Amino acid sequence: MTDSVYVTGIEFEASHGYTAAERKLTRRFRCTIELAVDLALASRSDRIQDSIDYRVVSGLAVEIGTTRTFKLLEALAGAIADAIHERYPAAGLTVTVEKLAPPCPGAPTLSGVRVHRAPAAT
16 A cells, blocks of 8 residues: 545636637636655654645645746646656556536536656656
């Protein structure tokens, strides 16, 4: 069984979208990030240095989501995953990105993608 650190419901406003019209306006986006990592040391030491700092994880998601522009949710999720994986290479991770109220037929409440990264080989 693998331990994990996760952050759910990270929200930001940004201008991502496939069409130029979508990128002119902002929309709400929501991320969930889960990092699979052994937390045995952190559970004994009670030190943030021995764990995943979810403030850093949240900050990376918001920074990438608000300072860069992507046409595809896949590219946004991939950029977030790559930045977090670079910071915490020993962790496997899953990044879910949702576009709230996407401009689609049927008025869905959200659309989204989920990307995974395996732990780096040691």
